[in-house]
Each structure stands twice: as C-alpha cells, then as structure tokens.
Amino acid sequence: MTRKLTPAARKSAPAVTTRVPEPKPQTPLDLDTERFAAIIDEHIADVRIKIDTVLADIREVTAAAKDTPADDEHDPEGTTVSVERANEMSMLAALEASLAALLLARVRLDEGVYGICERCGEPIPEARLEIRPEARFCVACSAAAKRR
Numbered sequence: 258m259t260r261k262l263t264p265a266a267r268k269s270a271p272a273v274t275t276r277v278p279e280p281k282p283q284t285p286l287d288l289d290t291e292r293f294a295a296i297i298d299e300h301i302a303d304v305r306i307k308i309d310t311v312l313a314d315i316r317e318v319t320a321a322a323k324d325t326p327a328d329d330e331h332d333p334e335g336t337t338v339s340v341e342r343a344n345e346m347s348m349l350a351a352l353e354a355s356l357a358a359l360l361l362a363r364v365r366l367d368e369g370v371y372g373i374c375e376r377c378g379e380p381i382p383e384a385r386l387e388i389r390p391e392a393r394f395c396v397a398c399s400a401a402a403k404r405r
C-alpha cells in the first residue's frame with residue numbers, strides 16, 4: 258500500500274539549477290503519514306459507501322416516479338418525488354466534492370506536502386486532520402476564508 262520513494266529516483270532529477278527554487282511546504286516530520294493514509298482511506302471508503310447509498314436511493318426514486326403518470330402535475334406525490342430527487346442530487350454532489358477533496362489529500366500525502374496550511378504555511382494540528390483529513394487550511398485561516 259505504501260509507495261516507497263527511493264533516494265536514487267529522487268537524485269535522478271537534474272541537480273543544476275540557476276535559481277534557488279521556492280521552498281515547497283513539506284509534511285511536518287513528526288506527522289505519522291501511514292496513520293493519516295489509513296485515516297484518509299477510511300474516509301474515502303466511507304464516502305464511497307454513502308455515494309452508493311444515495312445512488313441507490315436516486316434509482317429507487319426514479320423508478321417510483323416512472324410508475325406514476327407523468328402528465329398528472331397536481332399529484333402531490335409527484336411533487337414529493339421531485340423534491341426528494343433534488344435533495345438526493347445535492348447530497349450526491351456534496352459527497353462527490355468531499356470524495357475529490359479526500360483523493361487530493363491522499364495525493365498531497367504521497368507527495369509529502371500534506372498537513373500544511375496552504376495560506377499561512379503552518380502545520381495543521383493533527384487533531385483537526387483526524388476529523389477532517391482533507392483540510393487544506395488551519396482553523397484560523399479556514400475561519401478567515403469564510404469571513405471574506
């Protein structure tokens with residue numbers, strides 16, 4: 258599961274640079290990357306199950322809607338079905354967004370740039386990452402972003 262980065266592979270990159278590259282924020286050294294890989298994978302699995310559930314619900318609602326006459330606009334049940342369907346669709350969109358965020362977090366972890374606030378560059382507290390492993394900002398920066 259864990260991808261090993263051989264030092265030799267890293268050294269094969271051209272060593273001569275005319276400019277000193279910008280220091281890239283690095284995963285804090287004391288961060289247990291294997292533990293967070295497991296946490297992220299757990300969240301990904303969890304979201305995938307939720308997506309499957311919502312998709313099944315949408316199929317069910319769609320199938321139920323087919324049974325009701327399409328031309329009956331005053332059917333109160335028809336309205337319920339479309340509202341329900343809209344709710345399921347927005348739930349699905351939210352789940353897909355969090356799945357994407359988690360997959361990106363996994364990439365950052367593999368690239369060694371995980372757990373650093375993208376705004377202030379400070380390490381994101383592990384307690385926060387445990388709850389929201391996809392977090393890209395520390396609590397303060399996340400709150401500041403929301404106020405804007």
Ligand SMILES: [Zn+2]
Binds near residue numbers: 394
């Ligand atoms: Zn920050």
